[in-house]
Amino acid sequence: MKLVVVGISHRTAPVELRERVDFNVRGVREALVALAERGSTREAVIVSTCNRAEIYAACDDAKRTRDDVARFISDFNEVPPAEVAPHVQELVDLDAARHLFRVAGGLDSLVVGEPQILGQVKEAHTAAAEAQTVGPMLNRLFHSCFAVGKRVRTETGLGSGAVSVSYAAVALARKIFGDLRGRNVVVIGAGEMGKLTALHMKTEGVHKMTIVSRTMAHAAQTAEAIGGASAAPWDELDAVLGAGDIVITATGASAAILTKAHVEAIMRPRRNRPLFIIDIALPRDVEPAAGEIEQVFLYNIDDLQATVRENLARRASEVARAETIVAEEVDKFAAWLRSRGAIPTVVALRQRFEAIRRAELERLDFKLATLPPEARMRVDEITHLIIEKLLLTPTEQLKAIGDAETVGAYTEALTRLFGLTDDAAAAAPRAPATGAAQQDAKVEPFNRNRPRSGR
Amino acid sequence: MMNITPLVIYAAAMVAYGWHFTERNPMVGRTATTLLIFAALAHTFVIGMLTMDVGHVPVAGATSAISTFVWLLALAYLYIELTTDERAMGVFILPLLVSLQAIPALRPGVEDLAPVLQGPLFGVHVSSLLFAYASFALACVIGVTYVLLFKEIKAKHLGFFYARLPSLQVLDRMNHVAIVVGWVFLTIGIIVGAIWAAQAQGGYAGDPRVQAMSLKDPKIIVALVCWLVYSFELFAARRIGWGGRRAAYLSTLGFVIVLLNFVPISYFFTQSHNF
Numbered sequence: 001m002k003l004v005v006v007g008i009s010h011r012t013a014p015v016e017l018r019e020r021v022d023f024n025v026r027g028v029r030e031a032l033v034a035l036a037e038r039g040s041t042r043e044a045v046i047v048s049t050c051n052r053a054e055i056y057a058a059c060d061d062a063k064r065t066r067d068d069v070a071r072f073i074s075d076f077n078e079v080p081p082a083e084v085a086p087h088v089q090e091l092v093d094l095d096a097a098r099h100l101f102r103v104a105g106g107l108d109s110l111v112v113g114e115p116q117i118l119g120q121v122k123e124a125h126t127a128a129a130e131a132q133t134v135g136p137m138l139n140r141l142f143h144s145c146f147a148v149g150k151r152v153r154t155e156t157g158l159g160s161g162a163v164s165v166s167y168a169a170v171a172l173a174r175k176i177f178g179d180l181r182g183r184n185v186v187v188i189g190a191g192e193m194g195k196l197t198a199l200h201m202k203t204e205g206v207h208k209m210t211i212v213s214r215t216m217a218h219a220a221q222t223a224e225a226i227g228g229a230s231a232a233p234w235d236e237l238d239a240v241l242g243a244g245d246i247v248i249t250a251t252g253a254s255a256a257i258l259t260k261a262h263v264e265a266i267m268r269p270r271r272n273r274p275l276f277i278i279d280i281a282l283p284r285d286v287e288p289a290a291g292e293i294e295q296v297f298l299y300n301i302d303d304l305q306a307t308v309r310e311n312l313a314r315r316a317s318e319v320a321r322a323e324t325i326v327a328e329e330v331d332k333f334a335a336w337l338r339s340r341g342a343i344p345t346v347v348a349l350r351q352r353f354e355a356i357r358r359a360e361l362e363r364l365d366f367k368l369a370t371l372p373p374e375a376r377m378r379v380d381e382i383t384h385l386i387i388e389k390l391l392l393t394p395t396e397q398l399k400a401i402g403d404a405e406t407v408g409a410y411t412e413a414l415t416r417l418f419g420l421t422d423d424a425a426a427a428a429p430r431a432p433a434t435g436a437a438q439q440d441a442k443v444e445p446f447n448r449n450r451p452r453s454g455r
Numbered sequence: 456m457m458n459i460t461p462l463v464i465y466a467a468a469m470v471a472y473g474w475h476f477t478e479r480n481p482m483v484g485r486t487a488t489t490l491l492i493f494a495a496l497a498h499t500f501v502i503g504m505l506t507m508d509v510g511h512v513p514v515a516g517a518t519s520a521i522s523t524f525v526w527l528l529a530l531a532y533l534y535i536e537l538t539t540d541e542r543a544m545g546v547f548i549l550p551l552l553v554s555l556q557a558i559p560a561l562r563p564g565v566e567d568l569a570p571v572l573q574g575p576l577f578g579v580h581v582s583s584l585l586f587a588y589a590s591f592a593l594a595c596v597i598g599v600t601y602v603l604l605f606k607e608i609k610a611k612h613l614g615f616f617y618a619r620l621p622s623l624q625v626l627d628r629m630n631h632v633a634i635v636v637g638w639v640f641l642t643i644g645i646i647v648g649a650i651w652a653a654q655a656q657g658g659y660a661g662d663p664r665v666q667a668m669s670l671k672d673p674k675i676i677v678a679l680v681c682w683l684v685y686s687f688e689l690f691a692a693r694r695i696g697w698g699g700r701r702a703a704y705l706s707t708l709g710f711v712i713v714l715l716n717f718v719p720i721s722y723f724f725t726q727s728h729n730f
């Protein structure tokens with residue numbers, strides 16, 4: 001069986017095209033069903049996010065499937081093939097596996113190391129499992145890619161460090177205060193920018209949020225827009241700041257609204273309680289010298305952007321380690337793929353045993369005819385069980401073989417020893433889709449190494 | 456000889472903690488903790504064997520007191536690590552454990568318990584002080600990490616420690632708890648010691664060590680200085696709102712004094728505590 005991936009991503013296609021090739025619009029499940037009906041794939045998973053639309057498929061004829069899936073992408077999304085074709089990326093077998101592993105590890109993301117992609121890949125696999133379009137091949141592939149994602153997250157620093165300004169502010173607040181629940185946030189200024197950062201803080205479960213603005217009506221409006229926030233008039237600013245832990249300033253004022261002396265006065269009754277001031281206004285709202293006060297942590301928009309840049313640089317330095325993990329998992333997957341080379345032999349061996357059993361039962365039919373029907377059923381059952389028991393160990397052994405050469409030697413030995421017809425062993429991988437699928441299904445009860453479905 | 460086995464395992468744990476701190480590989484982290492648990496177990500065994508051997512817990516002499524202190528500190532640290540799931544402090548604690556444990560490993564032997572030391576008060580005196588010192592050691596390490604993280608955040612250069620340490624508030628809180636616990640035990644230890652000394656001066660007045668038990672003895676005076684430093688830290692935290700970096704510096708200063716009292720003064724200067 002062959003493994004292919006066909007699709008577009010932020011690396012190959014402009015955003016205008018990616019917007020039109022989005023399987024989520026018409027439904028991933030519908031797409032999976034429609035693709036299965038075309039009959040060019042044996043298994044399929046569709047990974048569709050705002051940065052990529054990729055179809056992973058297991059098939060018998062890589063060339064035919066690649067062409068058909070590419071056509072399906074334009075058919076299903078109603079985009080002319082001529083527009084999609086130049087941007088389509090196609091990879092086969094281990095290259096396809098490596099690609100998925102890099103995607104799941106966040107190495108192929110627009111922002112390297114972003115954590116959402118692993119969840120999206122998991123969802124894609126779940127959707128395909130529900131649509132019953134995944135089988136042993138893609139199950140194994142996707143569970144391997146989940147392992148890659150997990151290893152990259154725990155063993156490298158690829159996903160660490162905030163890479164957006166608002167997230168950097170939240171991460172800093174967490175490093176200063178620990179848990180943000182129970183903290184008071186003060187937003188000075190009723191503009192859009194302050195509102196956005198406040199919303200971000202709100203998702204962190206802060207205790208209380210107060211909006212202060214020179215115009216009380218604006219403050220009330222913003223507070224209402226955020227929800228769960230309260231507004232306070234400008235002359236209560238000092239009292240509000242005294243009770244606050246995190247201050248976000250985003251006014252349009254042309255001069256500093258908080259001087260060093262002002263912040264010092266606020267800090268005195270607070271004693272040792274830290275104050276984290278995030279100044280996202282331009283020009284700045286807080287005098288930079290205020291950051292010199294012992295328990296005041298003052299960050300402006302430039303500082304936050306600088307930490308974001310540092311984090312991006314650090315992530316880049318972790319890429320090599322993540323690539324090593326990907327390479328290791330690709331090797332493991334390759335070993336598994338090779339071990340699957342033994343499956344046609346297993347199938348042929350089973351068929352041979354089964355044929356002998358049937359022939360013998362038929363030959364002895366006249367002797368068994370005198371037995372009551374229940375006893376005849378027992379005979380059938382017992383002979384069947386004997387065969388299963390006999391074949392259990394050889395099957396497991398064959399499937400555990402990791403290299404193609406040994407598989408070949410075993411196949412040849414078994415073919416000779418049991419007089420398996422050559423074409424029975426050799427033809428299986430190229431058998432018509434339905435027939436081979438059934439054969440695969442037949443040997444499943446023996447396959448103890450099958451990856452568990454679900455997480 | 457026996458103290459060498461825990462020393463070797465402590466050293467291995469130190470390497471693992473260091474490796475984990477830089478690489479942040481969870482497997483290495485678990486290995487580090489496992490090694491430390493084994494070191495503490497081996498150490499427990501050693502102390503247990505010595506206790507059975509000589510018939511009392513070996514805490515009377517400076518060397519065996521150090522060994523017991525290392526053991527207590529390892530247990531206290533393990534407790535904190537396992538309850539907070541925070542492994543970053545290990546890299547600072549382990550070098551302390553290893554360097555202190557080297558002393559009993561290189562100077563083996565347990566001193567006999569002088570008759571003057573027999574009695575429950577002496578046991579309370581020594582064990583509360585050792586426990587207090589272990590708390591102060593933790594407070595010092597937490598204080599050092601607080602300052603390292605504080606400086607990174609203030610300098611707006613979020614790097615090595617930022618990625619590895621818990622938040623400033625958590626460190627500040629942990630430091631405070633460690634100081635409170637340490638101060639309580641230090642106070643108990645000193646008071647019980649004074650009561651014991653007064654009793655001993657009745658019964659064993661001829662012993663030169665008992666005669667030396669006064670405020671003129673360096674070990675005793677430095678212990679009181681220590682108590683003053685930590686009392687000030689607690690007072691400042693309550694009354695002036697000192698915390699954060701100032702508390703961290705005071706914790707470090709306090710522990711330097713503790714170490715001074717614990718090692719060089721015990722070995723070379725004291726007239727009253729050389730049993």
